[in-house]
Amino acid sequence: MVRLKGFKERMSVDLALRLFLEVELKKVDSEYVSVFDACGRIISEDIIAKIDVPHFDRSAVDGYAVRAEDTFGASLTNPVILKLAGEVEIGEKPCELKQGEAVKVSTGSALPKGANAVVMLEYAREFDENVEVYKPVTPWENVSKKGEDVKAGEVVLKKGEVLQPQDIGIISALGYSKVKVLKRVKVAVIATGNELVEVGEKPEVGKVVNSNSPMLCCAIKEFGCEPLYLGIARDDFGELLEKIRKAVEVADIVTITGGTSVGKKDIVPEVVKKLGRLIVHGVAMKPGMPTGLGVIEGKPILLLPGFPVATLISFYTFFPEILARITGIKIVAKKWSVVRAKLKRRIPSQPGVRTFARVLLKEGLAEPIRTSGSGILTSMIRANGMVVVPEDKEGFEEGESVEVILIRDLIKDS
Amino acid sequence: MVRLKGFKERMSVDLALRLFLEVELKKVDSEYVSVFDACGRIISEDIIAKIDVPHFDRSAVDGYAVRAEDTFGASLTNPVILKLAGEVEIGEKPCELKQGEAVKVSTGSALPKGANAVVMLEYAREFDENVEVYKPVTPWENVSKKGEDVKAGEVVLKKGEVLQPQDIGIISALGYSKVKVLKRVKVAVIATGNELVEVGEKPEVGKVVNSNSPMLCCAIKEFGCEPLYLGIARDDFGELLEKIRKAVEVADIVTITGGTSVGKKDIVPEVVKKLGRLIVHGVAMKPGMPTGLGVIEGKPILLLPGFPVATLISFYTFFPEILARITGIKIVAKKWSVVRAKLKRRIPSQPGVRTFARVLLKEGLAEPIRTSGSGILTSMIRANGMVVVPEDKEGFEEGESVEVILIRDLIKDS
Numbered sequence: 001m002v003r004l005k006g007f008k009e010r011m012s013v014d015l016a017l018r019l020f021l022e023v024e025l026k027k028v029d030s031e032y033v034s035v036f037d038a039c040g041r042i043i044s045e046d047i048i049a050k051i052d053v054p055h056f057d058r059s060a061v062d063g064y065a066v067r068a069e070d071t072f073g074a075s076l077t078n079p080v081i082l083k084l085a086g087e088v089e090i091g092e093k094p095c096e097l098k099q100g101e102a103v104k105v106s107t108g109s110a111l112p113k114g115a116n117a118v119v120m121l122e123y124a125r126e127f128d129e130n131v132e133v134y135k136p137v138t139p140w141e142n143v144s145k146k147g148e149d150v151k152a153g154e155v156v157l158k159k160g161e162v163l164q165p166q167d168i169g170i171i172s173a174l175g176y177s178k179v180k181v182l183k184r185v186k187v188a189v190i191a192t193g194n195e196l197v198e199v200g201e202k203p204e205v206g207k208v209v210n211s212n213s214p215m216l217c218c219a220i221k222e223f224g225c226e227p228l229y230l231g232i233a234r235d236d237f238g239e240l241l242e243k244i245r246k247a248v249e250v251a252d253i254v255t256i257t258g259g260t261s262v263g264k265k266d267i268v269p270e271v272v273k274k275l276g277r278l279i280v281h282g283v284a285m286k287p288g289m290p291t292g293l294g295v296i297e298g299k300p301i302l303l304l305p306g307f308p309v310a311t312l313i314s315f316y317t318f319f320p321e322i323l324a325r326i327t328g329i330k331i332v333a334k335k336w337s338v339v340r341a342k343l344k345r346r347i348p349s350q351p352g353v354r355t356f357a358r359v360l361l362k363e364g365l366a367e368p369i370r371t372s373g374s375g376i377l378t379s380m381i382r383a384n385g386m387v388v389v390p391e392d393k394e395g396f397e398e399g400e401s402v403e404v405i406l407i408r409d410l411i412k413d414s
Numbered sequence: 415m416v417r418l419k420g421f422k423e424r425m426s427v428d429l430a431l432r433l434f435l436e437v438e439l440k441k442v443d444s445e446y447v448s449v450f451d452a453c454g455r456i457i458s459e460d461i462i463a464k465i466d467v468p469h470f471d472r473s474a475v476d477g478y479a480v481r482a483e484d485t486f487g488a489s490l491t492n493p494v495i496l497k498l499a500g501e502v503e504i505g506e507k508p509c510e511l512k513q514g515e516a517v518k519v520s521t522g523s524a525l526p527k528g529a530n531a532v533v534m535l536e537y538a539r540e541f542d543e544n545v546e547v548y549k550p551v552t553p554w555e556n557v558s559k560k561g562e563d564v565k566a567g568e569v570v571l572k573k574g575e576v577l578q579p580q581d582i583g584i585i586s587a588l589g590y591s592k593v594k595v596l597k598r599v600k601v602a603v604i605a606t607g608n609e610l611v612e613v614g615e616k617p618e619v620g621k622v623v624n625s626n627s628p629m630l631c632c633a634i635k636e637f638g639c640e641p642l643y644l645g646i647a648r649d650d651f652g653e654l655l656e657k658i659r660k661a662v663e664v665a666d667i668v669t670i671t672g673g674t675s676v677g678k679k680d681i682v683p684e685v686v687k688k689l690g691r692l693i694v695h696g697v698a699m700k701p702g703m704p705t706g707l708g709v710i711e712g713k714p715i716l717l718l719p720g721f722p723v724a725t726l727i728s729f730y731t732f733f734p735e736i737l738a739r740i741t742g743i744k745i746v747a748k749k750w751s752v753v754r755a756k757l758k759r760r761i762p763s764q765p766g767v768r769t770f771a772r773v774l775l776k777e778g779l780a781e782p783i784r785t786s787g788s789g790i791l792t793s794m795i796r797a798n799g800m801v802v803v804p805e806d807k808e809g810f811e812e813g814e815s816v817e818v819i820l821i822r823d824l825i826k827d828s
Contacts, residue, residue, distance in 0.1 A: 092620050
């Protein structure tokens with residue numbers, strides 16, 4: 001007699017992902033960018049050295065280039081005396097060096113032809129046209145040999161790496177001024193709901209500011225993607241259809257917040273079905289239950305709940321996987337550290353539902369934040385961590401040791 | 415008799431920082447940016463709520479708004495019957511509700527005036543013009559009260575925070591469309607050395623590509639700053655003076671790579687002295703010894719060694735501190751996780767010198783990377799971690815448990 005309202009299917013997170021990732025999806029291309037602009041981008045081909053680095057033998061210290069053999073037996077009391085035959089400054093072409101000669105060099109100077117070692121400045125002294133050497137050197141001592149850093153033909157970086165400063169350094173040193181990287185994935189952001197007013201507008205009673213869209217744009221940027229905000233759609237089939245059609249045209253991934261539940265105004269799933277396929281609708285997670293996954297013309301459509309905490313948690317659960325799928329590369333641009341802590345209070349959860357609890361981690365204790373639901377966005381601000389209760393657990397007990405995903409830096413002035 | 419070449423003073427890292435941070439430096443301003451562009455920026459004022467969020471009482475579920483008192487005593491066998499007086503759709507203005515009435519609402523609907531609770535859809539049934547209620551509700555049950563998320567007057571975010579998605583969400587929900595953030599700190603990048611050729615050019619024997627500059631530009635971006643690349647300066651007093659003068663004009667912080675040692679071509683310190691003050695020259699760290707710190711017209715000047723590994727390590731050691739000083743805010747935009755591991759081989763170090771060893775962390779074992787010096791940039795690519803040997807230690811022993819700073823994600827397909 002009691003009417004039970006809800007989703008017909010409430011799929012587990014893992015099953016939802018498995019079903020969705022089986023679908024054929026459009027891949028993202030690559031492009032060439034300047035090494036000056038490649039920071040944080042993802043390389044889409046292996047970087048293979050075409051030249052040696054360094055590309056010539058060079059001195060690793062300030063001192064005198066010599067033939068090591070000429071210095072054998074040298075000591076403080078019995079120095080070897082060599083003829084000072086000149087100097088190779090940094091950046092200059094190397095001269096030649098003959099038996100019995102020394103040539104002044106600096107760190108980075110090309111080694112003179114005929115030399116095979118460098119005596120450090122500390123162990124030599126110039127006088128008149130000669131150099132006194134007080135300590136012998138072995139062949140190739142204090143020399144950075146050609147190819148010591150990188151040998152031609154070596155694979156220096158593998159595709160999929162997020163380019164860091166040192167990577168950019170070595171790519172430049174290898175003679176490249178451009179590098180092939182994945183194109184920035186374009187992600188459309190659509191908000192739906194008759195209750196929404198645009199950011200900056202003052203909402204009447206009953207209306208709310210569309211704060212989800214700027215929030216989501218930020219989350220998208222954190223994954224190195226480019227958000228395309230397409231504005232608010234009313235709860236109108238035609239309007240929504242037009243917006244989603246346009247989104248599929250301009251973006252690689254489409255996200256839609258709100259209108260994904262099963263109320264009469266929750267028409268997003270219907271529009272997705274009309275334009276393509278709805279693979280998943282309703283996921284056994286809390287918050288985030290009204291999540292949906294669809295495909296239109298090979299583009300993934302991520303239907304996100306309208307309540308802000310649910311929006312974010314659902315986004316973080318599904319977006320990285322979708323991104324990995326369409327780029328063919330496992331990208332973890334937004335990472336959180338995981339630490340262990342004891343629970344200050346129990347976290348209840350429903351079996352079969354993956355539950356995301358916000359906690360405040362302080363001095364090794366994780367305190368669950370009291371909140372009346374996924375509409376309370378400050379729960380994500382007062383919290384600095386998240387505890388995930390897996391489907392096969394009925395909550396975590398007080399005092400239990402749990403993994404806390406840090407959603408905010410622990411380094412704070414507080 | 416043996417001439418000892420080197421820096422007159424070799425200051426400890428801590429002393430260098432203390433001396434430098436005492437100097438009066440120009441502060442960085444703030445600016446207003448759209449909430450859509452504020453992601454990752456640093457807020458420079460506290461965010462205080464001017465309104466309540468939500469700004470009206472709203473239903474937290476789909477169901478029927480009622481006066482809680484009217485439902486007392488309701489049960490499955492003995493339902494309370496209320497008159498269905500209408501519906502408040504999401505986004506609509508609320509109607510009024512009288513004793514004995516129920517009004518249909520959705521999650522997010524404004525609560526009708528006179529109502530103080532919502533019966534969930536599951537526990538009610540509509541028939542004719544009436545609603546049967548099978549379970550009593552307590553006052554304010556299933557209602558998100560005005561101000562439940564944020565109360566007007568509350569400080570929601572403190573200045574200094576790096577803005578995350580949820581922060582952007584709440585700022586937007588509070589009615590702001592713009593937010594005050596620190597201006598992007600402009601950091602000039604100058605490379606010096608007669609041996610340098612520009613990125614993409616083919617160097618002759620003796621010459622090398624200026625790979626330091628794109629590398630440093632990337633490191634600067636990782637701190638949310640804006641790099642301004644000013645090109646290569648020859649080892650010429652006048653040319654260098656002009657470039658540094660220009661850099662001080664356009665940037666908040668100036669970085670110069672190379673020419674900081676004590677060779678005859680290492681004229682950067684002299685130029686800095688001419689234009690301002692050189693506070694530190696020569697730091698007891700390895701690599702990174704030829705680091706210098708100066709001030710010109712209140713702008714910090716960071717003199718970085720020319721060898722790439724030394725460049726990076728010196729940058730990471732001093733730049734975050736300088737940034738915190740001129741912004742007045744401790745910003746940790748680039749963070750690394752620290753894990754503990756056992757050393758696979760000993761790391762030697764000189765007492766009194768802070769030593770940065772590159773290690774490859776694999777299955778709990780940290781293996782020091784063999785390298786002939788700070789010119790070997792691939793040591794930073796083959797490594798995924800760094801072990802810092804403090805000044806008061808003479809290296810770390812094989813098998814010793816050490817802290818490893820992760821310089822690269824451990825998440826790799828390898």
